[in-house]
Amino acid sequence: MTRSSTSDVGARLGRVTASSTVADVWYAWVGDHARDVDRFSRDYLSSEEAARRRQYRSREAAERYVVTRSLVRIVLSERLGIPGRDIRVNRTDAGKPVVAGGVHFNVTHSADLILMALSDQRPVGVDVERRRDVERVHALIARWLTDAERNELAQLTARGATSSDAFLRVWSLKEARLKALGVGISGAASAALHAVDVRPLDDLLESLPGRPDEHHYVGAIAFA
């Protein structure tokens, strides 16, 4: 009964290579599926996921959750050759979702966009951020970025980027690294963090089809 077709939820966006590691990236727009969430949740989600969906307190968050999990299960199902609902997604102690079978994946969302990265080679982390004015951006920069990241940010602003823009770029690189390692923001030594291979997703994101969106996105992918 499972219609495991990527045309149902999202589509493949492209392939990224960093330090001879390859990953494929999929995307989906949550808003395209507002009407499908009941069906998706029936067709693709595990029973725990379906229960979790009902815990969300805002409709947007619940819809995003369903579309994200559906995308994950459809893509993994194609790669692993088992029905989506039968895939067991486990979490590491630090909370990173993983699957067995030699496949590494990671998902991210911002606003209406969901991205998923998949690699056969190394653990992967992906992050996307809708470009926007970030409230209290200077407080965030001071509180959360390392000296190296602050230097990166300073170079971006020196080239004319706004503080918010520069912060989101640096943040997405940081998040992708943290997620590749599968640790929280206070969990990674800065040395380990900078040993991770990371690259921005600008090219892929510029070719994002399907949405005449005035907001652009920035993102990054990293391999541990």
Place this chain on the structure above:
Amino acid sequence: MAVPAATRPSPIRFASDDEVRAAGCETLVDLLRFRAEASPEQTVYRFLPGDTKPEQRITYRELDRRAKSVAARIAETANRGDRALLLVPPGLDYVAAYFGCLYAGVIAVPAYPPNPRRPDPRIPSIAGNCEPVVALTTTALLAKLDQWRGGDERLAAIRWIAADEDWPDAAGAWRDAGVRGSDVAMLQYTSGSTAAPKGVMLTHRNLLHNLSLIRTAFNVEHRVEDVGVFWLPPFHDMGLIGGILQPCYLGRGAVLMSSATFLQRPLSWLEAMSTYRATTSAAPNFAFDLCVERIKPEEMRGLDLSSWHTMFDGAEPIRADTIDRFARAFADTGFRRQAFFPCYGLAEATLFVSGGPWGQGPSTLDVSRSALEQKRVAPATAGDRLRLISSGAPASGQIVRIVDPDTRLACDERRVGEIWVSGDSIAGGYWNNADESAQTFAAMIEGDQTPLFLRTGDLGFIDDGQLFVTGRLKDLIILSGRNYYPQDLELAAERSHPSLRPGHAAAFALTGEGRETLAIALEVTRHHRESEHESVISAVRRALADREGVLPDVVVLVRQNGIPRTSSGKVQRRATRAALLDGRLDVVARSDATIDDVARALGDHADTSAPVEAWLRRWVADELQIDVSSVDPTASVREYGLDSVTAVRLVTELEQVLGHRVDVSLLWREPSIRSLSRALDAGGHALSSRTGSDDVASLRRDERLVSPLPASEFPEYRLLQARLEELERHGLENPYFRVHEGSTGSTAIVGGRELVNFANYNYLGLSGDPRVNAAVIDAVNRYGTSVSASRVVSGERPIHQELEQELASFIGVEDCILYIGGVTANVSTISHLIGAGDVVLCDELLHNSAMQGALFSGAHRLTFPHNDVSAVDRLLGEVRSKYRRALIVIEGVYSADGDVPDLARFVSVKKRHEAWLMVDEAHSIGVLGATGRGLAEQAGVSPRAVDLWMGTLSKSLASVGGYIGARREIVEYLKYTAPGFVFSVGMAPANVAAALEALRILRREPERVTRLHENALLFLQLAKERRLNTGTSRGTPIVPVILGDSVKAVRLSQQLFERGINVQPMVAPAVSETAARLRFFVASTHTPHQIRNTVETVASLVDATV
């Protein structure tokens, strides 16, 4: 009616058209400088501060000097063309600050001065749009807005200047900025929306051009004298251009007042019109309705409105029934309906577009209603008639066209279209908003390349040279003279509850009972259940009240897809309105506002949860733009779908609030907002492992440096010094802070000498009682000297509850809460139980602490004449319906006069108006009533008829502290939430024990109260026999001897002191000079001999000085 010559402004020299032109005024700077040169001593503005305070006035010369002074200070930071945010309350400071901006060549950006308790989010949004370099405000506001300014990036970078601080020397530093006519003089923000603020750019040329149009339309050339009275807010075009700039342009006078003054007492407007023989004013419809409603015939008697010849308002068409009612009600004052000057205008066209002819009153046109709905103009027929009021003739000097908004073709005469305007008054566009500017300001009529037109967004037609406005393309809603954009209201409402469908709401105005009311229709989702109707409706009301400051009269919930939309999916507000009125709308629930609904809607403003939890819920609500009541504390933050940047921002702000580091993973680990709050409250868990010195330093970096205040720059201190020096000059010793050695009661020891003491509140002689002392020592031995924590946390001791219960049973109420001070009890309780949207009525002689509580609450504060229960009845009759809660605050015994209120009547008034009654029993507990149970016992009224009993423990009860006695739920609520209780250490064991033992003695020995009553009566009778002026004192142990002269009072106190009698003077400013007095506090422990001797001594000294 004769007007005293002194109050009339001096005749004003007529400034001819030529004179203005001759001065070559290209800018408003030129204009004011010319005026200051040509007529330096002429008063240009008077400001009436209200409350019978004297008028303030300013001459052209002085205004010029102050403008220079402000400009010089602005120029220290800002360059020509920079923006200056103007956040100054109405008054002469405002005018000086506005001109100061122009003098500095910076662009003035007027906005409503923010309410420090709830700063308007529009101000940061305006600042984000126009990026001001400086902001002008007042000293008072500056201090109160500290946190707000620091907390918002868009405000923190601005340099703030207190414009009310006059620096006389600064004017000399002013340099002419070389301002030109084409420079932008000001930005007038029009949009009510925080999302897309629209600042109309008005150049000096725009302003001067429009002022000249108005002068022509007002027929000014043919008159010599014009005086305007204006109370419209000077932050908007009408109040600023019409009320402030126009009089300066004409070289004539204006009397200004704040809209608050008018709203509090509408009569004050008409009184000013009458007193100054004013000729000109501006006001929207509701102002006239308010005058008719509020002003009583007997109050009209003294008014002379016969000079009034020009009354304008272009923001909304004047309504015929408003004119009729006002003209009828005020016929005897000489008011003429011809004074109504019909006009039309908008900020994008500076102010004025069309108006007049002057002196004829508004003309009307009857048209066919059905044709008009089809956008056609046709003659009325029987049964198909709509009466329209003219908006006057388009001013010569600009072009007004009626254009089909869709085809952009000019309409013929018989068609309704959008009103388009072109000319030198039209603004250049919206600041920093090219898209909106292009759409609004650069419209071209199809087939014509020039000129470019302003699209007003208003619909209308021109008939026989007169403009008629029929509606609004943009569906603007005007309520009580304020503009609301339906989009804003819909947005706030539809996010208030998950059952509502975003983007599926329509807000619109209904006209009913002579005023516009607000209705909002919202679609509910399929999952919406009937049982939720009520909670959805109240969430909508609350969101609109909270976010937009409006209360919808009608809320309807509509089935999915029930709201009409265009083919492109846009909500059709007018079609929705029509469907609602015709009963065609698929309504699932409807609620028409009643006071109860509104009260319920506003009911749970106050958050009963712990502070961290409340903070978190508010944060999540603000972030997701939903109502705080829909943030479930048992849900986890994760369930609200915060992304990583939002999560770290939440943590960053939490750290700032808590003052320590927070582990981010708590956000995801804790299963609910409540458990997260507890973890954070507990502190230890929340502290991350890396709270090194480095972190502490980075937290400190944010702290503001506060420079020490030099006393010489602190005028309040200088005033105090002057007062103390005054005493010295009269050879009087400072009577304050006199040291009393030993315990004081009916006697006191000062400087080793025993005095008969009438200067303390130890009414029952229980302070110093050995049994009380012993109880205190016992308590200290058992519990120590402090409870070392708030009672909520770990400061609770058994004797706290014992005292609360015994107090409650003594007073006759369900429960009691102790505060560490009487002042804290009043301030904290009042400011906590009421807030914005409520009204509090205070007796004018109320103790400072209750007044402060009322002030801090943010509720509307009304003061009634001392003990005037009829005035309370009347006031509530007028205003009760406008407010959620009403609280009346009175005292049991007023300590200035020693008189008491008529409790039974207050109770009946409070019941009639569904108000709460609070009685401050500081001087009546232990004092009034046969057994000292206070005012209720004395008045024979059930103590439960009063909602809040407040009392102090420092007087009859021989301790320190305050209490509130009330219903159990109220006390419980206060114990968990009142800041003065929750965030304060619990009352010290010694103090609790003292009050407890004193209370027990009082219950056992009611004869102390009897003796107190006998002594008080004896003192009063003897004083009256000796013809001392004891004022209204009656039946209380407080007996004033009124001397009417502060120096005399202090001297008499001194002489009595020398004769062994200690009594304190009460002088200005605590009471008025004519009420300066000595105040005798009689105690149960005074002997009849002491009392006789005292009265005799006082009387002979008073006789000797006469």
